[in-house]
Amino acid sequence: MRNKGIPALVCAGLMAGAAALGGAAPAAAQPAPARQGGPAAPDIRERLERIPGMTVVSVADKEGHPFYTLTYRQPVDHRRPHGATFTQRATLWHKATDKPTVLYTGGYTLAGGTASLTKLIDANQVSVEHRYFAESRPSGAAGDDWSKMTVQQEAADEHRLTRALRAVERGKWLGTGSSKGGMTATYHERFHPGDLDAVVAFVAPDDADNRDDSGYERFFRTVGTQECRDGLNAVQREMLVRRDALLPTFEAEAKAAGHTFDATLGTTDRAYEFAVLDQVWNFWQSGTAADCATVPDAKKATDDELYSWSKKHGFSVYHDQELGTNGTGPYYRQAATQLGWADLKFKHLADVRHHPDVYQPNSVLPAAMRGSYENRTVADVDRWVRTRGTRMMFVYGENDPWSAEKFTPSRHDSYRYVVPGANHGASIAKLPQADQAKAVATIKRWAGVQ
Template sequence: MRNKGIDGVRGATALLCAGLLAGSAVLAGAAPAAARTSAGVAGGQAEDFRERLESIPGMTVTGVQDVRGYPQYALTYAQPVDHRHPDAGTFTQRLTLWHKATDKPTVFFTPGYDLFSDVTPLTDILDANQVSVEHRYFEKSRPSGPAGDDWSKLTVQQEAADEHRLTQALRGIEKGRWIGVGASKGGMTATYHERYYPDDLDGVVAVVAPNDADNKEDAAYERFFKTVGTRECRNALNAVQREMLLRRDTLLPQFEAEAKKEGATFEENLGTADRAYERGVLEQVWGFWQSGGVDKCPTVPDAKRATDDELYSWSRKNGMGMFQDEVLGTHSGGPHDRQAATQLGWAHLKLSHLDGLRRYPGLRHPDASLPAAMRGGTYEGRTVADVDRWVKTKGERMLFIYAENDPWSAEKFTPGKRDSYRYVAPGAHHGNAIEKLPPAQLAEAIGHVKRWADVK
């Protein structure tokens, strides 16, 4: 996720999602890549399969490449801009399909942001095909013309409908079991798909998927920051964060120089370097814990004794993002913030240790990072509250994995008793929840997924 505005330090979201799913392959003893991919696909078979894809109305094959001995098709699919009014225009949604065999399971991978097509370790474990889909209104899966500027169509329900149409179109070809998989915002996306179209998938795996069922209730986040790690580490982090604002006048020039060197700008979204600097500092402690802070606690500098260079350098490497235009606006950060402002919610952290030092009230509100054209959506909490209730009472074959030391894991989905499960990995952060699961729990979790996928 980005920083309740998601990913503390803005960066390669899809790579983070892949990392969240990474450790399982080794821990589950998956077969070596050479053993899994040696068969390949004969040219005639590949051509026939391509023709079958192209026969799907609205589906276009834009390319194909060999990935570990099997064809990966780059595809676009024509989707209604508004599923409530399907005749009102379409856009092309990007996806990829890594194909092994039509009778194998298929992993339906939702990164939740841009298109990310690397083969997930869970795909390997299931010896499965894999469909990866870009979220609507992210990067190139955005309508052209005026429709692309109508951000009211970027909703949980509309994306779930996109995925429903895709699964319906492709399940006629990939006939094995389908497992929805996602991490962070991708895990949320998979969960929303399951809630609205529970007959599409045969199981869902959601890793560190936040669940802000009540946007005004943030006690879980406050409790997290009061208990994570040790008291000494928490106090030292708060002191560094406070010092970064106390020394703003001397450290801001370093921030501006770094931004100039990297070609980063701030005018389109946050407006000024000073606002971007403060936003980065506000997210610093969140980013520290999200990225694995427990092991880094001994490196936290003495806030009063550290030089300006030591303080700034450490902070930029340990949770302080830049929040530049290049990752906001219509890029991945912007569409997410638009969703957070209207449906997904955000954390209203008190940050009382920074009282008297903040210049810009409301800077953590998602709208603060959006250009004017993307603002204006009114928050409605009915959707996420409904999904939360549905998961608890009606969800079936759902697996949630969270991380003990991850702020995004503070507010969790709670599955019911319909063949659904939740695990919390001790000592884990946002990027290593699966690999930190105790071996017995990991084996149990993978056993559930294999059973759902009908894999021995």
Template sequence: MRSKALPALMCAALISGTAVLTGASPASAVSAYSASDDISEQLALIPGLSVVSVADKGGFPYYTLTLTQPIDHRHPGKGTFQQRFTLWHKAAAKPMVLYTGGYTLATSTREITTLLDSNQVSVEHRFFAESRPAAVDWKDLTVWQEASDEHAIVQALKSIYTGKWLGTGASKGGMTQVYHERYYPHDLDAVVAYVAPNDANNKDDSGYEKFFKTVGTQECRDALDAVQREMLVRRPAMLQRFEATSAEQGLTFQYLGSADRAFEFSVLDQVWNFWQSGSAANCPTIPDAATATDDELYTWSLGHGLSIYSDQGNGAEGTGPYYRQAAAQLGWADLKFKHLKDVRHYPDIYQPNSVLPASMRTSYDGQAISSTDRWVSTRGERMMFIYGQNDPWSAERFKPSKHDSRLYEAPGSNHGALISKLTPADRAAAEATVKRWAGQQ
């Protein structure tokens, strides 16, 4: 389910970019770009758009903006909210990269932005952080509604930016970009989605089960399974340490029901997180479950995948909106955990509703996700998917159509797979395709 240590039920947005936009100067200090580069007046003419601030980034203006969006695009009279996004402006005729992070506002420079020397827009997902109305109706948090938000942003900015538009995102951000393309296929010229999960059939998790039977070496898999099992075998000793860690961090477990339930939930996620964020190079560090002391077992686990799910991280103000989406539409991996069957106390706990407050829980409807899966594989055009060989989220993936679309797998990579991590031949081919799509070849 994944969050702190980038847990599994959470499609964690590991940064698949090349650099973070840091060190931006306040608006009063901006002087590195010329007056001809300042597009503030043009932005001010766009209905519903507000310039919150402007800073300097690498000699170019970096705007923080909001756009007035309907809470419900089908019923605009329901009210509005301000959706936050940023714009890194280089030149109106250059390509534009539309980046969806899928969560709160992310400010990293994306890989294809660097490759194309392009402008970049980064969008905060509806109902996360500051992009939310005063009163949230969680029924309006759908993939179509967010795609419609992005459509409005694209249409607004196309009055200024006349070059090619390419969409990108990683993990949940990659999924978000795919849904945008599915519902508004004429907005963008191409999409590059990184490590985008595709739970087209939420009842079928065979892809994930196969992954955990084949990833890495048998020795490493056995060692990880043994540690995971031993954590539950030694439940009293491990729970005592888990509660101490939680107390130190001020964490509570009202949503999950108890520290014991939260502990089991975290242990179930442990192996997933090991592969999602780590690599086969970490396998030699796995302790011998049979001989490790309680402290050795707990300390290693805490540093290698034991992510603590708490009220503080999973409510409406944190990653709760993601879990709501997973429970409602995106789906989740309901693994069998056969090696833990006799040591589990809560057999139905491993699903997103478990970590949500009661007011955010819901039932699942996968129609939008399954229809998007079919659309991508049959009708999608100019779509590129980058996956990591050792990434559990990459086990169930989108399958591109034959319409000028591609899929690449980065050898040995986890949830941070990039074009730059592909084999030399695949990297060259992928970069050439992206440049062609952007009109640079």
């Protein structure tokens, strides 16, 4: 499944190198000086405040330029624009109105960092919080209506925000994001192709057919060396073979941390098995082939050695406190209904599993957030990207399980690069020199900069 922060069931949306390379804006609020190429900061603020539904919450200085924290009123259902509304959080780092603007979508909560693309082309940056995450969730009954947590609705959110802010930032606009953020930027481009001048998506999974996980299965049969794969599988299996000995430690740690499982996975046994199933995925998502040297001999390792190594290399616990409406739950809702998930077979674990149905996103959702899957949306996006997408770039990591099912770009000025040996932190900076030069030249051409 994936990620849960940076583990598995959720796809990790904040991996360094792909998107968030800088820190959050400083808290001190002071106006930035005027810059050549654009109006002074007070004039920009006035323009922002004239946008219907836009509120400037605060302004701070970031590297000598104004950094605006914003809220924007959005329809809960864009098919009924005059119905219930909610406020979506966003930020604008403004440098100059004639510079390009990067629309950075983290795919989860509001990201405070600087996207690599922003640094590359010295752009303005708009960051947006995904609907139903953190403070961008409707209040009251509308906030509990998860039918409005869809790819199409979020794309419509970003469409309205982009069109509104284009009145302020008038240069080229490029969308970007990593992992779920890259997926979100791709969905925006598919449903509103007139908004952005280009899209650069990092490690964005494309689960075009949720019934076919052969790409993921093939990845785990071929990644790294046979020795490393065998060692990881043996550790994973031994964690379940020794379940009776290790479960008390798992339960004691959960109790000490205040973690419960009643509302989601249900029992500590199910939660333990789920964490074990995620281990190998997480090992490759965040680690490298160099980490293979640390894999213990599963048969010879003591219980403490086995458990301790696993906790440092992929054993990540899913619990009620971070899986509901205010945590990563909204992601799993999307995975369960539209984005899909890797339903791995785990043939080497068949005889030591207790819960063959547990490895799917509804398992980690409260009952009120669970949903039924439909494949039409992601299949449509996949077809559109392959046949009609224009000025789109996808960057993947060779050893990243999320990159096992990739978007295939069209021939319309669109490209795909794979970083050798890279995990979920794949970036343009890690590409071989020739590929890196081509990718940078393409992006700068799209952005209209030297």
